[in-house]
Amino acid sequence: MKPAAFDYVRPDSVDEALEVLAASGDEARVLAGGQSLTAMLNMRLANPSVLIDIARIQDLKNISLVDGMIEVGAAVTQAALLAWPDLVKHQPLLAQILPNVGHYQTRQRGTVCGSLAHAEPSAELPLALATLQGEVVVQGKRGRRVLSAADFQTGMMTTDVAADEMITACRFPVADAQSRSLFHEVSQRHGDFALVALAAVSTAQGVRLGVGGVAEIPRIVDLPLLQGEAVEATLNDLAWELDGVDDPHASARYRRELVRRIGKKIINEVSHATS
Amino acid sequence: MQRLDAGLRHRVRFLLNGRAVEGDAEPRMLASDFLRQVLGATGTHVGCEHGVCGACTIRIDGKAQRTCLTFAVQLDDCRLETIEGLTDDKGDLNDLQTAFRRLHALQCGFCTPGILMSLDQLLEEEPEADEVRIRDVLSGHICRCTGYQGMVDATLEVMAARRNAAGGEE
Known part of the structure; x- marks a missing residue:
């Protein structure tokens, strides 16, 4: 090793x-x-x-507010973002998600952008970026590109960053004061890879739901405000569509059940807070 | 810009438990191997070597981190604390180590140095941490013989004792 x-x-x-x-x-x-x-x-x-x-490059160590986004430099650790005093106010979903990223010890060295670059299917930060519709700033000698979350992660552990480019920052939108968000994941032990991770954010039309840990990349769906059985039917369709597989950690059937149950819980909580 | 060639050894300098130390390492040498093999500081243990077990945890610039996920060349100019730094000059155990021994928070002791270094940071930075927080910190370590209850008890006891001692001085 x-x-x-x-x-x-x-x-x-x-x-x-x-x-x-x-x-x-x-x-x-x-x-x-x-x-x-x-x-x-x-x-x-x-x-x-x-x-x-790049860990010692000073210009990459900043957390700042830029045009309604929280910009996190590529050398900012997960622990540093979690300790940022304005995090709960500006992006409560990130504040909920970060304590679930790795462990106390790995968060003190591991970076926010590094987790995005790694693009592990069950990782929480790619799910946060996709659910919040954040951006990734990528630089190369040819120039600078700003990628939407949807364009950034192209597959399991693959991103759109070219071989001669590097991520210099990522951006998460500042949360609307009215909006509500919730995160819930199931893993065998706290800090382990998520078997299923779900994030929900209230939107003007309803709820945006993000699911990680099942498909190869986080799956994002925008749902209208749903009630009762409509929620269950939608989640059931989604659970099957994600096409999860059996692996040594959990069966596909168990993962579908987690999507249905946790999805219902967090959608209801986020919707009730909105209406 | 510093560029270190793959096949050559390069001088690495840092503070280890308050003492300036140096040694030579190829870029690929892990910090855990550097501590043990180059400096002879074998109190830091090596378990899984891919960041899962937490046995090799030390404090780098105050923060508990895994040395198997850090290269020796990344330690330049850093301040390191390892298990060797917890005991005093005479080699007497500190309060947390004593509580670990008394409350049976270890059995074989292989994972213990890493766990003590994580808890050392927690005790310093969050003296009011509750059991949930202690267990959250311990989740970054794997102990395969004793279990975690004794570690939680020892940490809570030391926190209370340090608070009492601090209160008594006022």
């Missing part, structure tokens, strides 16, 4: 990091907190020949 050899580069700025990326192409990987990537290197599931450590 030791990684293969790699060159280690510690740039002092984003520009320097982009230079190295452009020169190394797909031989390089960007290292921030390393709470997913280093495990992959140890298991040799990833074998880059260059690691670009």
